[in-house]
Amino acid sequence: MKLIPENFSHIADEYVLGLLGDAEVAEVENEIERNAVLATAVAEARERFLPLDTTVDPAAVSPVLWDAIATRLPQQAPTEVPSIASVSPRVPIAENDNPRSGWRATAISAIAASLILAVGLVWSVTRTVEPLVVAVLVNEAGEVQAVVEDFGNDTASIRLLTDFAVPEDKTMQVWTLPSREMGPMSLGLLEDAHSARLSGSALPRPQDAQLYEITLEQAGGSPTGRPTGPILAKGFAKLAR
Amino acid sequence: MSAVATAELEYSQIRECSGREDGLTLVTDQSTDLDAALVACAKGDRNGLRRIFDQEAGRLVAVAQRIVRRRDLAEEVVQEAFIRIWTHAHQYAPERGSARGWIYAIVRNRALNMLRDGSREDLVAADHLETLQDSEQLEQIMAAWHRLDHNSRLKECLGRLDETRRRGILMAYVGGYTHGEIAGRLRLPLGTAKSWIRRGLLTLRECMA
Numbered sequence: 001m002k003l004i005p006e007n008f009s010h011i012a013d014e015y016v017l018g019l020l021g022d023a024e025v026a027e028v029e030n031e032i033e034r035n036a037v038l039a040t041a042v043a044e045a046r047e048r049f050l051p052l053d054t055t056v057d058p059a060a061v062s063p064v065l066w067d068a069i070a071t072r073l074p075q076q077a078p079t080e081v082p083s084i085a086s087v088s089p090r091v092p093i094a095e096n097d098n099p100r101s102g103w104r105a106t107a108i109s110a111i112a113a114s115l116i117l118a119v120g121l122v123w124s125v126t127r128t129v130e131p132l133v134v135a136v137l138v139n140e141a142g143e144v145q146a147v148v149e150d151f152g153n154d155t156a157s158i159r160l161l162t163d164f165a166v167p168e169d170k171t172m173q174v175w176t177l178p179s180r181e182m183g184p185m186s187l188g189l190l191e192d193a194h195s196a197r198l199s200g201s202a203l204p205r206p207q208d209a210q211l212y213e214i215t216l217e218q219a220g221g222s223p224t225g226r227p228t229g230p231i232l233a234k235g236f237a238k239l240a241r
Numbered sequence: 242m243s244a245v246a247t248a249e250l251e252y253s254q255i256r257e258c259s260g261r262e263d264g265l266t267l268v269t270d271q272s273t274d275l276d277a278a279l280v281a282c283a284k285g286d287r288n289g290l291r292r293i294f295d296q297e298a299g300r301l302v303a304v305a306q307r308i309v310r311r312r313d314l315a316e317e318v319v320q321e322a323f324i325r326i327w328t329h330a331h332q333y334a335p336e337r338g339s340a341r342g343w344i345y346a347i348v349r350n351r352a353l354n355m356l357r358d359g360s361r362e363d364l365v366a367a368d369h370l371e372t373l374q375d376s377e378q379l380e381q382i383m384a385a386w387h388r389l390d391h392n393s394r395l396k397e398c399l400g401r402l403d404e405t406r407r408r409g410i411l412m413a414y415v416g417g418y419t420h421g422e423i424a425g426r427l428r429l430p431l432g433t434a435k436s437w438i439r440r441g442l443l444t445l446r447e448c449m450a
Contacts, residue, residue: 009446010439010442010443013442013445013446014442016346016414017410017413017414017442018349018353018413018414018417018419019413019419019420019438022357039337040337042338043337043338043342044338046338046342046345046346047338047339047342048395048445048446048449049395049414050339050341050342050345051389051390051393051395051396052385052386052389052395052411052414052415053300053304053345053349054300054341054345055385055388055389055390056300056303056304056307056385056388057303057388058299058300058302058303059299059300059302059303059306059312059315060299061298061299061302065298065302065316065319065320066291066294066298068320069290069294069320069323069324070287072320072324073287073290073324073327074324074327074328075285140284141284
């Protein structure tokens with residue numbers, strides 16, 4: 001049966017029932033990735049038949065089964081949400097081996113946090129200079145760590161909202177990704193892990209959803225001019241309005 | 242399965258339900274739990290996977306066993322499926338169906354792959370004590386329909402199909418049978434079995450819409 005929209009509901013049913021051949025299964029799974037209509041049809045078919053599975057009498061499961069699973073669990077693979085280092089066109093592989101899998105999962109809490117904080121911050125700074133964008137940076141666990149306000153006049157203010165333990169031979173460095181072509185650009189170093197106003201880096205006007213990130217680099221800053229150390233916090237900017 | 246046994250089953254389910262007044266809430270809470278557990282897995286938190294295991298592993302082993310028949314193979318399926326749940330948790334998208342459906346689909350796919358890789362005959366070694374025999378398995382397959390909650394739309398709509406079509410659909414979903422195996426067991430030509438199942442699925446979709 002051809003994989004065309006008229007046939008989607010039936011193909012989704014047969015896919016869920018396990019009635020398709022190998023080649024058809026591969027075709028469906030490939031198409032699901034980019035075709036929301038087919039993906040929805042499969043999800044609906046799944047939910048339709050799911051009660052046949054969830055009403056089964058549970059088997060008695062031995063704890064040995066869990067142990068067998070636990071010993072085989074790999075480290076979480078990185079997700080597709082890029083860190084600044086991973087989209088940099090010019091750096092070799094960053095020595096950035098902290099697991100990044102949580103970034104995507106934390107996006108939702110980050111968005112919520114950024115909305116709340118952005119509103120508060122915009123209000124609090126309207127009486128002084130207006131930042132163009134505000135980015136709330138979160139750690140992998142989704143906890144708010146810092147807020148970046150970029151004023152667009154080569155000045156950005158970084159407020160740390162938690163204590164960072166920085167070893168003596170290391171320093172915190174702030175980055176942003178104005179565009180993929182440009183790659184990650186340094187906004188400057190945070191001496192002594194304190195909040196700071198950084199200026200002097202001539203960068204394009206900050207955009208909505210621009211990525212900001214703080215990494216741990218060797219004292220004096222990254223030797224390559226690109227982020228190389230572990231990511232302490234990151235977040236996407238929102239336009240201040 | 243006899244009518245008496247079926248009635249007993251349903252009765253015991255009703256009893257279970259009436260024992261807890263918040264039956265509906267419980268279901269919702271469970272699925273929210275699974276959502277949260279998948280998010281935890283995606284962050285690398287093993288407790289998330291453990292929660293899924295504690296809540297669903299018994300049923301997942303049973304579901305896999307209905308397909309691959311042997312208990313040891315069913316456990317192998319569930320083991321591999323949990324590793325996949327762990328490594329792919331970040332791909333779960335709530336807008337594409339429930340966490341539960343996503344988790345069960347991984348186990349089902351793994352079981353079907355195992356079944357198709359070896360032939361059913363290899364898996365069903367006659368001298369294997371834990372192997373379900375054909376007749377037992379067919380009984381289990383029909384039981385899956387009887388066991389559905391009596392208010393369930395799926396139960397009602399499957400009930401409206403004529404028996405051969407209902408059997409064909411249940412053999413595929415519950416037992417992992419192919420078109421060819423279904424045609425063989427129902428003594429129908431392959432083309433006829435295929436078109437009966439197709440029409441049965443269409444009727445089912447219309448009934449449940």
